[in-house]
Amino acid sequence: MLELRNITRAYELGGERAGVFGVSLEVPKACLAVLAGPSGSGKTTLLQLAGLLDAPDEGEVRLDGETVSALPERARCNLRLRRLGFVFQAFNLVPVLSALENVMLPLQLQGLAEPEARGRAETALDRVGLSDRLHHRPGQLSGGQQQRAAIARALAPEPLLVLADEPTASLDHAHGGPLMDLMAALAQERGVTFLVASHDPAVIARAHRVFRLADGRLVSQD
């Protein structure tokens, strides 16, 4: 489903060369895959390349058999809007919108009419257990609730692939574990592929596949 072929993306960080170098990996459909490794190993860079937020210096990103890394910006935007979902470490919900409106946002940007977007957003929020928090603003939700709302936002457009960058890093253990269980369940029941960047053992323990990175290189996969 997601294939990274010989990806290199280098940049200067504190006078040193950092990034990812010659990474190739493949993630099948409905899989919860984890990019594991210490800080600075290139997890986030690889995730951003897979999510078409950045372009590789070399190599290619293929999604569902199609090379997407060389697409023009407009086409990459459309692809992100319709086929990819994102979950961030800091939740990154739009603070002026309610949980429901946050989840409706990508649907409305896709051009869905408000009633249809509302219905799908309510379903997505219900699935992550937030049906009683629809009209709460992010500031009125706990960290765990915000991250669940972010997952609902990522899933509502029914993407092929959800990319999550350290989704449990801002949550305590009691909330992090159930969140990963939720992702694993969603991957199974909806056939959505998750690629998660994390060094949290609880996340790695729930993964269907783990890619370990060190110094920007893929050192193992299991």
Place this chain on the structure above:
Amino acid sequence: MILARLALRNLLRQRRRTALTLMVIVAGFLALSLAGGFMAQTFQGLADAAIRGGLGHLQVLPPSAMEGDEAQSLEKALPDGEALAARLRQDPAVAEVLPRIQFMGLLSTGPKSVAFLGTAVDPILEPKYMASAEALKDGAKAPGGAGSRWLSPAPAAREVILGVGLARALGASVGSSLTLMSTTRDGALNAVDVDVVGFQDLGLRELNDRFLTVSLATAGQLLDAGPARSRLSIVLKRPQDTATEQTRLQALLPGADLKPWFELASFYRQVKLLYFAIFGFMGLVLFLVVLLATANTLLMSVMERVREFGVLRAMGLQPGQLLALLQWEGAFLGLMGSVLGMVTTLLLRAGLNALHLEMPAPPGTSHGYELSIHFVPLVYTLVALGLQATLQVSALFPGLKAARLRIVEALRHV
């Protein structure tokens, strides 16, 4: 519409900053629309003064009247002005025609003589359509002006009304006897004895020092004018039709020129140009202030939302949609600012007008006037549109900055 909603929510999120920005916009609206209302008052006052000061809405002149000066009285005249006036009075669009003779000469008390500019008018029609009564009322307040009255309609009466400056120069008062001297149409020197029946204050010092008014009968005798008249002032039934009536009536007057009042009122045109220059410059400065203040606000707002913009871009928002988001914010600021500005302006205008403030006499004029700021919907509309355009321009730079953010850097932004 989701972008519009997002924009509105963003503005409401930063209430204090939005309120400060709105205050700048409201101040700009207030200054521009009040200035516009003041200009409208001034222009209308000057237009009334020109029309009711003797020009009428349209004026019939001899063809060469605007080219050079007259060597002697009635050198440039409508030869049978009275007949022409009678014909024009039959026209359904014309309310009245006021024949006039303009002449010059010397006014003498015997030992002392002063040059004058005179206008001869119909003593019956003139007070009905022109501002003679107001000028006379103001003139009566001058020393020696007590008991001022308008010219007698009797054809045999030989009377004069003097500008207050001219009267002062001669030491004349109401009831004094003076001698008017001028040349006839044939160039012969002639004189007529007249009684001073009133003073007039025309509002301009230069005019007050030289101007006098007599009846057409008195000027007719002095100048041997016969039916000749210098000009015919036409008062229209519908002043708003001045331009169209000028075209229509000109076709009926092959041997004469027909000019609208605004072409003849050079003072009106000069003041209008001056005001447009002054207030135009002021307007530009105000628009610039609003532009910079709002651009600064929107730019600050963008800098505070860099990560949020990164998330929106990651979700698939196109760069152009971020630009549109900032344009919506500018549009809402402009709309709210204009509505608040309009309400504030109307309230302040009502308050200022209720105070009946007396404005000082403008340069070159002899009396002040009451401040009355007009409500001109067109000015309000233009100011609102101008501010709206300014806000859209001011949102452009922050919008472009937001649209050009690199997503990965924006997501790292703290």
